[in-house]
Structure formats: C-alpha cells, structure tokens
Amino acid sequence: MMFVGSVLTVSILLQILAALLALRLIRVTQAGRAWTLIALAVLLMAVRRGLTLYRLASGDLAHPPDLAVELLSLTISLLMVLGIAGIGSLFVSARRAKDALKEAHDHLESRVAQRTDELAAATRRLEESNARRKHSERELLELAARQQRQMGQELHDGLGQQLLGLRLMADSLVRRLAAQGRAETPAARELADALLAAQHSVRALIKGIRPVEVDARGLMTGLADLAEHTERVAGISCLFHCDQPADVNNNHTAMQLFYIVQEAVGNAVRHAQAQHIEIGLSGHPQQLELWVRDDGQGIAGDMEQTAGMGLRIMQHRAAVIGAELTIHAAPSGGTLVTCVVPCTRV
Numbered sequence: 001m002m003f004v005g006s007v008l009t010v011s012i013l014l015q016i017l018a019a020l021l022a023l024r025l026i027r028v029t030q031a032g033r034a035w036t037l038i039a040l041a042v043l044l045m046a047v048r049r050g051l052t053l054y055r056l057a058s059g060d061l062a063h064p065p066d067l068a069v070e071l072l073s074l075t076i077s078l079l080m081v082l083g084i085a086g087i088g089s090l091f092v093s094a095r096r097a098k099d100a101l102k103e104a105h106d107h108l109e110s111r112v113a114q115r116t117d118e119l120a121a122a123t124r125r126l127e128e129s130n131a132r133r134k135h136s137e138r139e140l141l142e143l144a145a146r147q148q149r150q151m152g153q154e155l156h157d158g159l160g161q162q163l164l165g166l167r168l169m170a171d172s173l174v175r176r177l178a179a180q181g182r183a184e185t186p187a188a189r190e191l192a193d194a195l196l197a198a199q200h201s202v203r204a205l206i207k208g209i210r211p212v213e214v215d216a217r218g219l220m221t222g223l224a225d226l227a228e229h230t231e232r233v234a235g236i237s238c239l240f241h242c243d244q245p246a247d248v249n250n251n252h253t254a255m256q257l258f259y260i261v262q263e264a265v266g267n268a269v270r271h272a273q274a275q276h277i278e279i280g281l282s283g284h285p286q287q288l289e290l291w292v293r294d295d296g297q298g299i300a301g302d303m304e305q306t307a308g309m310g311l312r313i314m315q316h317r318a319a320v321i322g323a324e325l326t327i328h329a330a331p332s333g334g335t336l337v338t339c340v341v342p343c344t345r346v
Contacts, residue, residue, distance in 0.1 A: 007070045008053040014077035015046035021084040029091050042080065049073070138252075138320050160202050167195040219254040220246065220281060223261060227279055234269045238277040246283035256317040257290055257339065260325070263310050264292040264337040272296025272335060288341045295334040 022039035026032040052065060170192035177185040220242050227240040248254040261279055268274040274296035282289050311327065314337075318325035323341040330336040 004065050004067055004070055005053060005056055007067070007074050008049055008056070008065070011070065011074040011077045012046045012049045012053065014074070014081050015042050015049065018077065018080045018084050019043045019046065021081065021088060025084070025088050025091060038084075045077075134320065137316075155202060155205065160199070163195060163199045163202060167192060167199055170195050218251070219248045219257060222254075222258050223279055223281060226258070226262060226265065227277075230265055230269065230277065236269070236275050236277065238265070238279070240279045240281075242281045244283065246281050246288060248288065253321045253341065256321045257323075257341070260314050260317050260337075260339055261290065261292055263314050267310055268292070268294035268296050268335065272298065274334060284343075286343055288343065290339045290341070292337040293330050293334065295330075295332070298329050298333070298335055 019039040019042040022035045022042060025035045029035065056065065170188065174185060174188045174192050177188050223242075224240045227238045230236070230238040248257070265277055265279070268277050272294055274294035277292065277294045280289075280291045280293070314327075315325050318339055321341060322344075323339050326338045328336060
C-alpha cells in the first residue's frame with residue numbers, strides 16, 4: 001500500500017504542476033478562459049486523487065486502489081505536464097517572435113518615415129533650385145531683350161537718322177545737278193539709291209533686333225509684318241489670322257512668342273519646303289493661343305535632325321514664360337505648332 005500511496009502523491013503533485021503551468025499560459029496567450037478551465041479540471045483531478053490518498057492513509061477504503069490504474073493515472077499526469085510545458089514553450093517563442101517582428105516593423109516604419117522626410121526635403125531643394133534656375137533664365141532673357149531694344153533704339157536714333165539725313169542731302173544734290181544738266185547727275189542718283197538701300201537695311205536690322213514694339217498690340221503688328229516679310233522674301237503664301245484683338249501687355253512674353261513663331265516659320269520655309277503657312281493668334285478668357293500651320297514635309301526625318309536645336313530653343317522660350325508648346329503633324333499634312341499661354345503671363 002505504501003507504493004500505491006507514493007504513486008498517488010506523485011500523481012497529485014504532477015497534476016498541481018500541470019494546473020500551475022496552465023495558469024501561467026494565461027499571461028502569454030489570448031485564450032485565458034480555455035486555460036483557466038483546463039487548470040480547474042486538472043486541480044479537480046488532483047483533489048480527487050487527494051481524497052483517495054486520504055482514505056487510503058486512514059484505512060477508510062473498502063477496496064484499495066488498483067496499482068495499474070494509478071500507474072496509468074501517473075503516466076497521464078506526467079504526459080499532461082510535459083504537453084502543457086511544451087505548448088507553453090511554443091507560445092513563449094511565438095510571443096518573442098511577434099515582439100521581435102513588431103520591433104523590426106516599428107524600426108522599418110521609422111526608417112521609411114526618415115527616408116520619406118529626406119526625399120521630401122531633397123524634392124523641396126530641387127524644386128527651389130529649379131525655380132531659381134528658371135528665374136535666372138527669365139532674368140537673362142529679359143536682360144537680353146532690354147539690350148536688344150536699347151541697341152535697336154540706338155540704331156534708329158543714331159545711324160538711322162544719319163542715313164536719313166544723308167539720303168535727303170543726296171536727293172537734294174540729285175535735283176540740283178539734274179536742273180543744271182550736269183554729267184555727275186547719274187553718279188549722284190546712284191549715291192542716293194545706295195543710301196536708300198542702306199537705310200532699308202538698317203530698318204530691317206532694327207526690326208530683327210526689336211521685332212515687337214512695347215505696346216498692347218505690338219505682337220499682332222509684329223506677326224502681321226513677319227507674315228508679309230516671309231511672303232515677300234520666300235515667295236510663298238504666308239497669312240496671319242487674328243479675328244479679335246489679342247493684347248499682350250507683357251513685352252517679355254510678346255518677344256518670346258514672336259521668336260517662337262519666327263523659328264516655326266523659318267523651319268517651315270528652310271526644312272519643310274512649305275508653300276503655304278498660316279499664323280494664328282486668338283485670345284480666350286483663361287489663355288492666349290498662338291499657332292503656326294504649314295503644308296510642308298512634316299517634322300519627321302531630316303527636319304528633326306536639322307532643326308533640332310531650333311525646336312529645343314522654342315521649347316525653352318515657351319518654358320520661360322510658362323507656356324505649353326506642342327509640335328505635331330497637322331491633320332491635313334504638314335506641321336502644326338501650338339503655344340498656349342495662361343492669361344496671368346500676358
């Protein structure tokens with residue numbers, strides 16, 4: 001009987017240990033209710049074994065416990081302890097892995113937030129740099145435009161007036177020599193004609209340097225003159241369309257738009273072999289639209305290679321004044337160049 005009592009005692013201790021292990025798992029798992037019930041069931045089994053041991057010790061049992069049954073109960077209790085302990089180890093390992101994963105996730109989020117802030121700062125610096133570059137480019141173009149206007153004004157007031165005076169003097173000399181029937185009359189007339197040609201050359205030079213006059217309708221006048229000059233010099237049809245007055249008060253914007261059209265017309269004449277060119281200008285409530293259409297060979301092939309620099313300069317001029325420039329094939333053939341400027345920039 002002493003051996004049976006020892007088996008009962010060990011079985012009770014193992015069941016109590018299993019209950020304690022089950023209660024410990026409540027802290028490391030999310031199934032607290034289930035482990036509580038398991039611990040309570042194991043403790044009730046230990047109480048039952050305790051009552052059996054008490055009766056065995058007091059001799060109050062009519063039939064002594066079966067040794068084989070108690071050994072089986074002891075084995076079950078031992079397996080229960082080992083199983084709960086193994087499950088506990090798994091849960092502890094899983095908890096540690098979860099904590100480590102959360103720590104790694106938090107660290108990764110911190111690094112991502114840090115990199116995001118660094119990229120945002122770099123983007124801001126790049127945008128500021130681009131803004132400063134565009135501002136510098138705009139100032140350079142405006143400075144160049146002012147110098148061109150000043151040069152044109154100086155040519156007009158200086159050399160232009162001097163040539164005008166000399167031509168008038170030559171005309172007067174021709175009239176006096178002709179009245180006197182002098183033999184020098186043809187030479188004097190050639191001199192007067194040469195001075196007139198020089199005067200026209202200076203006027204053309206001034207027009208190239210200062211194509212758009214500083215007034216609200218200077219762009220329309222400049223484009224009309226450009227169309228007339230192209231038609232006269234190139235010997236092709238070049239028309240300017242402007243159904244309603246489209247005023248451009250910003251002379252810098254007007255200058256850049258004129259040069260864009262001048263480049264587009266030049267490309268159409270030199271590279272596309274166009275025979276008909278149309279220049280259009282129209283104002284809208286939100287934007288000003290300028291376009292050049294020709295019936296030439298288009299922008300593919302040799303023209304892109306030959307006029308590539310000109311196209312890039314056109315795009316640069318458009319970007320400086322905040323305009324959108326598009327160059328594509330016209331529906332009826334040839335090339336269509338469109339430049340759209342917000343009204344805030346005109």
